[in-house]
Amino acid sequence: MTKALNPQRRVVGGRALVNRDWIREYTGASGGSAARWYKVRDEQPQEHRHPEKERIEGTDFYDEQQFRSFYTWFQAEKASKVLKADPELYELDPEDVVSINKAAELLNFSGASVIRKYQQANPGYFPAPAGEVEGPTGRMIQAFRVGDLQAFDGKRTGDKLGKAGRRPGPQPEAPVGRRSALEEALASELSARGGIEPLTATQLAAQYAAQAIERDGYHPGLAAELSAQYGGPQRSWEYVVRNARKHHPEATPSPSPAGRRVEIALTALRERGDVRGLAASLAREHGGSPDVWSRAVNTARTQLTEPTT
Helix, strand or coil: CCCCCCCCEEEECCEEEEEHHHHHHHHCCCHHHHHHHHHCHHHCCHHHCCCCCEEECCEEEEEHHHHHHHHHHHHHHHHHCCCCCCHHHHCCCCCCEEEHHHHHHHCCCCCHHHHHHHHHHCCCCCCCCCEEEECCCCCEEEEEEHHHHHHHHHHCCCCCCCCCCCCCCCCCCCCCCCCCHHHHHCHHHHHHHCCCCCCCHHHHHHHHHHHHHHHHCCCCCHHHHHHHHHCCCHHHHHHHHHHHHHHCHHHCCCCCHHHHHHHHHHHHHHHHCCCCCHHHHHHHHHCCCHHHHHHHHHHHHHHCCCCCC
């Protein structure tokens, strides 16, 4: 069960001081994010830097005015990094309907999988589909109204890029300071390290993955083992392990042809969904018989930790 926040505000010597729980309630940030803001304060512009902590009766407090200045800068900095849409988006008729692939292109996303991820992880953030159109391979894929995409682009400020999609201030009908599943799983260890070396859940998980790879080398199923050992979704650990492998290429054996086909099939399942004829499509795209690719798709299905659409 998530521990309730205990926001505190005190006035000392004419200055208002607030604790970290107050900061989390005000911003809607997780404990890991709030800790990181302080940890990297030396990298922030001096005039907008996160305030230094002041210890009062065993609790860390921060200058409220300085924090508000920091957070205003932080929000503006985050908004400035939001992707800009292709000008073509505003040259189209708002009533036009475009495929999910075209929508991703117009919004300068890396691919349609970005939209699918928003739909799964943050329902209601991305516009609802307006129907379906025929895709490049002949299968039916999602389609979106251009006007809805234009409205979505106009609202992109950086406030809702994360899974929780929380804006600053108290959140009605939502748990304050909601944490990710990985943060929940690693909460005890994160809390133990908080005063010495504040880390995010992803950073701590990366340390565990790197240690496992350095000790035993990489092998298929490592993400599942880490998930079972430390808790948290296997999908989150797969992301962590992939990044850790980039830093330890010598520990990663070259995949066999069969293993490579499974990796391709797994990527296709996540990006396209478990559609009829997937094995035949992969056979046409990459060569080989449909039977071989059918076995790869069946194996990949067993590795999925979340349902596809």
